Amino acid sequence: MSKHKHDSTVLLIAIPFITLMAFASLAVAQDAMQSKQFQADTGPVTVTWSQPATLPNAADYQVKISDLDRNGDGRISRNEVPVGHALASEFKLVDRNHDGFITAAELANWH
Known part of the structure; x- marks a missing residue:
């Protein structure tokens, strides 16, 4: 795979993921946030997640x-x-x- 095609593939995967994470972070602003940073070929990647303080159900x-x-x-x-x-x-x-x-x-x- 050429470098250009690889970069396009990474962008196609990264953009929806980043968008999802942005919306998820808004939805769970009240919850305990955790982050982990990884080094990818394209640079650092930070993954942020949380778990609700109480289960909704x-x-x-x-x-x-x-x-x-x-x-x-x-x-x-x-x-x-x-x-x-x-x-x-x-x-x-x-x-x-x-x-x-x-x-x-x-x-x-x-x-």
């Missing part, structure tokens, strides 16, 4: 069977989990015996 992980059990059978089916709830994306993981329902014991192991 932390309350999802404190859920009880009674909070979601709409039909009163003492267990949670996939249909009873609201869209966007942490349990919706982790249902298969929590349902240890893969019967399609989450029991109190399975939920306790998830917390």
